[in-house]
Amino acid sequence: MHMTKSPIIVWFxxxxxxxxxxxxxxxxxxxxxIIALYILDDHSPGAxxxxxxxxxxxxxxxxxxxxxxxxLGLYLALRRGKAADVxxxxxxxxxxxxxxxxxxxxxxxxxxxKAIKTTLxxxxxxxxxxxxxxLFEPWELRTLSQTPFKVFAPFYKAALKAPSPHTPLPAxxxxxxxxxxxxxxxxxxxxxxxTTPDWAGGLREAWTPGEASAQTNLHRFLDDTVGDYxxxxxxxGQALTSRQSPHLHFGEISPHQIWHTTLAREPNAGTASYxxxxxxxxxxxxxxxxxxxxxxxxxxxxxxxxPWATDAMSLKAWQRGQTGYPIVDAGMRxxxxxxxxxxxxxxxxxxxxxxxxxQPWQVGAAWFWxxxxxxxxxxxxxxxxxxxGCGTDAAPYFRVFNPVLQGLKFDGTxxxxxxxxxxxAALPNEWIHKPWDAPMDVLASANLKMGTTYPWxxxxxxxxxxxxxxxxxxxxxxxxx
DNA sequence: TTTTGAGTTGTTCGA
DNA sequence: GTCGAACAACTCAAA
Numbered sequence: 001m002h003m004t005k006s007p008i009i010v011w012f013x014x015x016x017x018x019x020x021x022x023x024x025x026x027x028x029x030x031x032x033x034i035i036a037l038y039i040l041d042d043h044s045p046g047a048x049x050x051x052x053x054x055x056x057x058x059x060x061x062x063x064x065x066x067x068x069x070x071x072l073g074l075y076l077a078l079r080r081g082k083a084a085d086v087x088x089x090x091x092x093x094x095x096x097x098x099x100x101x102x103x104x105x106x107x108x109x110x111x112x113x114k115a116i117k118t119t120l121x122x123x124x125x126x127x128x129x130x131x132x133x134x135l136f137e138p139w140e141l142r143t144l145s146q147t148p149f150k151v152f153a154p155f156y157k158a159a160l161k162a163p164s165p166h167t168p169l170p171a172x173x174x175x176x177x178x179x180x181x182x183x184x185x186x187x188x189x190x191x192x193x194x195t196t197p198d199w200a201g202g203l204r205e206a207w208t209p210g211e212a213s214a215q216t217n218l219h220r221f222l223d224d225t226v227g228d229y230x231x232x233x234x235x236x237g238q239a240l241t242s243r244q245s246p247h248l249h250f251g252e253i254s255p256h257q258i259w260h261t262t263l264a265r266e267p268n269a270g271t272a273s274y275x276x277x278x279x280x281x282x283x284x285x286x287x288x289x290x291x292x293x294x295x296x297x298x299x300x301x302x303x304x305x306x307p308w309a310t311d312a313m314s315l316k317a318w319q320r321g322q323t324g325y326p327i328v329d330a331g332m333r334x335x336x337x338x339x340x341x342x343x344x345x346x347x348x349x350x351x352x353x354x355x356x357x358x359q360p361w362q363v364g365a366a367w368f369w370x371x372x373x374x375x376x377x378x379x380x381x382x383x384x385x386x387x388x389g390c391g392t393d394a395a396p397y398f399r400v401f402n403p404v405l406q407g408l409k410f411d412g413t414x415x416x417x418x419x420x421x422x423x424x425a426a427l428p429n430e431w432i433h434k435p436w437d438a439p440m441d442v443l444a445s446a447n448l449k450m451g452t453t454y455p456w457x458x459x460x461x462x463x464x465x466x467x468x469x470x471x472x473x474x475x476x477x478x479x480x481x
Numbered sequence: 482t483t484t485t486g487a488g489t490t491g492t493t494c495g496a
Numbered sequence: 497g498t499c500g501a502a503c504a505a506c507t508c509a510a511a
Contacts, residue, residue, distance in 0.1 A: 398503050399491045
């Protein structure tokens with residue numbers, strides 16, 4: 001058989017879209033028959049098994065991708081297992097001569113893909129990989145002395161100065177399908193969406209996975225709210241953020257599409273700060289690429305000796321949204337119900353766990369990994385380390401978010417808290433962020449029994465803050481020579 | 482090589 | 497109620 005006629009496997013991973021998909025376009029351009037493949041890979045060494053919310057999402061995303069491919073004449077084959085094994089099997093079934101994919105950047109994925117590339121090339125299979133999920137490859141942006149960046153501001157400056165990211169590719173007009181038989185799992189048998197119990201009602205209500213939804217959502221955001229984004233993105237009671245994170249994570253939309261579509265709009269403070277947030281995502285990937293251990297280990301070595309006060313009860317109260325601090329509890333319940341939490345509240349809730357409750361950031365990261373529909377190894381690792389103060393930037397150690405002040409400042413109307421903590425909804429604004437201080441008659445008329453219908457605060461704020469600052473002091477001393 | 486300016490998102494205290 | 501200073505020291509990145 002001539003290699004040039006042999007089919008190409010397009011291996012879909014975190015690029016579940018047909019527009020601006022370089023691997024798919026390149027395969028299409030060869031004119032050779034195409035086999036579209038997705039592998040549910042929980043088995044490669046070091047793989048971060050998708051959490052519950054992510055599994056729910058990818059189920060919807062795959063079903064949407066499979067429909068879109070069908071319109072192009074392609075059938076999406078679903079297989080599960082160790083990616084290398086699946087590929088070897090499929091190649092021997094179909095005599096495929098090439099595998100095309102868009103790059104992933106998680107440390108385990110890099111290692112897996114490198115190994116696959118080596119063994120398949122040794123067998124004479126051509127491998128082509130493409131960039132589809134980052135505006136800048138993690139190794140592209142460098143300081144003047146050729147080192148990777150550790151601080152966002154200069155990274156951002158370098159990103160703006162760098163050559164413009166590629167403009168998005170159109171969807172291929174038509175593709176030549178592979179004509180042989182390729183067996184596929186039935187998506188339902190993967191049981192990514194558990195129905196007993198069906199805990200995903202809130203997710204279904206909040207989200208529509210898939211490329212079409214990602215596009216609709218981007219245009220809604222740019223048409224209606226980006227103008228208010230600069231300040232509005234801090235107000236959790238209002239829906240002024242882009243809500244693109246899960247779409248971006250699964251590659252239902254590319255950052256290039258977001259970048260160029262946004263740049264084509266009337267520039268203002270909102271569009272500028274939105275693009276800046278997209279560069280934050282790039283920065284997280286840059287950090288993960290150059291410091292792959294940040295998924296588990298604090299980047300700052302002195303934090304290895306940090307005296308965390310690991311405590312299962314504290315963690316549980318936080319996870320369940322029962323800390324007694326309304327803004328924290330609201331956030332944790334929004335997360336549990338919808339698989340997402342507003343960015344401002346993520347910072348408050350994360351800071352509360354790490355600082356006031358002195359729980360290791362890794363356990364918070366693990367909970368987010370399991371419950372977020374946008375769970376992303378780079379963003380999650382970098383962001384938790386930022387909050388904990390052990391990451392790259394020199395955030396001042398004394399920056400401890402006060403959940404009452406943050407609540408008053410960013411949810412002064414209590415709209416957000418009332419939505420997610422209904423048992424205190426009848427409290428007037430004055431007490432909505434500190435129900436424990438409310439007078440007896442106010443509590444009574446709000447039908448609120450502290451300690452019964454809503455918990456007393458799990459920890460006193462000043463005591464928690466002082467304990468955190470004292471803990472930080474200890475590692476400063478121990479890290480001295 | 483050395484120097485210099487700066488570093489996402491805050492809180493508290495005291496005037 | 498408002499406002500500015502203090503809260504540490506260190507590391508990064510560029511000049």
